[in-house]
Amino acid sequence: MRNNRRKFIQQVALGAAGISLGNINSAFSAKSYARIIGANDRLNVALMGCGRRVSAYYAALKDKNNNVDVAYICDVMKKQREKVGRDLQGKVTGNAKLVNDIHDVWNDKTVDAIFNATPDHWHAPGTWMAMQAGKHVYIEKPCSQNPREGELLVAFQKKYGKVVQMGNQQRSAKESQDIISEIHKGVIGDVYKAVAFYSNERGEVPIEKKAPIPEGLDWNLWQGPAPHQEYTADTWDYNWHWYGWHWGTGETGNNATHELDVARWALQVKYPEHVYVEAAKRHFKNDGWVMYDTMDATFQFPDNKVIQWDGKSRSGYKTYGSDRGTIIFGSEGSVFVNREGYTLFDRAGKKIKDSKSKGSEAGNTLGGGGDMTDTHVANFFNVIRGKETKLNSPIEEGAISQMMCHYANISYRINKSFKIDTANGHILDKDGMKLWGREYEKGWEPKL
Known part of the structure; x- marks a missing residue:
């Protein structure tokens, strides 16, 4: 019975991914099955920083092909997070919470990924603390406020194994x-x-x-x-x-x-x-x-x-x-x-x-946004899910x-x-x- 159930899950997963079953055991590991099944899961994302750059993500967040829920809208300025809440209301999925303190986001284990669009001095610390909390991060440029922070970001990424994409979208x-x-x-x-x-x-x-x-x-x-x-x-x-x-x-x-x-x-x-x-x-x-x-x-x-x-x-x-x-x-x-x-x-x-x-x-x-950012964000999501193996700007x-x-x-x-x-x-x-x-x-x- 257990073997039949496993075979059924494999068939469903591979079918959804457009892959022929064939000789399944020789072609895929358990991690591969999990990755394929996970590719159909929704990602819970949080917005960290709601200034000029945040609107550049709107199209990607609204795109149903990206299959994401917006779980949090976080900014230390009340009027900014409220504006983003109004901008996205009814246009994205997920019951986004408007919060002041990013620690609320880090402490929520259901959040998969964070968009870090804060001022420069927050970029690297906000990213490594997110990784420590188990989150993937799309980090805006500049990824660091000083050279040492760049070294630390690479070290944290290697330690925690999270997907970290820098926002140099070209x-x-x-x-x-x-x-x-x-x-x-x-x-x-x-x-x-x-x-x-x-x-x-x-x-x-x-x-x-x-x-x-x-x-x-x-x-x-x-x-x-x-x-x-x-x-x-x-x-x-x-x-x-x-x-x-x-x-x-x-x-x-x-x-x-x-x-x-x-x-x-x-x-x-x-x-x-x-x-x-x-x-x-x-x-x-x-x-x-x-x-x-x-x-x-x-x-x-x-x-x-x-x-x-x-x-x-x-x-x-x-x-x-x-x-x-x-x-x-x-x-x-x-x-x-x-x-x-x-x-x-x-x-x-x-x-x-x-x-x-x-x-x-x-x-x-100021703020920018457009098709390059949309593609860059989609690449970030796809690598998290295992649908793509190459991050365009690791x-x-x-x-x-x-x-x-x-x-x-x-x-x-x-x-x-x-x-x-x-x-x-x-x-x-x-x-x-x-x-x-x-x-x-x-x-x-x-x-x-």
């Missing part, structure tokens, strides 16, 4: 995948250089000043793992990006993450050997923006390969004809690739092929690309270039290594 763009594959096959010869760039026209920022905590904001939880301090306006909503290194990672961490990742992907490089940076605040000299707003960075890699970063936060001039993208140079041609597709040129500069995306995700709009890859942003920031902060140990990515400069990690609020220290 890794899931078909056009980008296609042209990077062609580059690796030699379509432009030997690749030797990439120029990654970003231009925006961000305006003046208020000067940071002490102020009452905004109504509905849990300031202590907003600060979370970062050492706590008095509230200053206008910090909580978005300007924390530009108010120094306590919370954010500058424009390089905020946006270079995407294009530098594409550059590294195309050149098939890991850690650079040497980093040079020229950066400064060039606009609105007397406003509250305390970091650079303009940066040129050069990363030298083994085998004489180079990646350059051209970041302009407050100058909308499109140096390369687009507000963001990556140009890859090879011995026999070049490629311009961005979120809208790619253009292939021969060595003389003649256009050979133009492949434009029919998708809806491009440019530098944390060990994302963390390396993020490290390039940290190198650039650290070089700016210590005002000098430095060499890198290509074996482990560590900075070969004592001043640079002083900025490798950070202090945490008591009780929030990482425990691996």
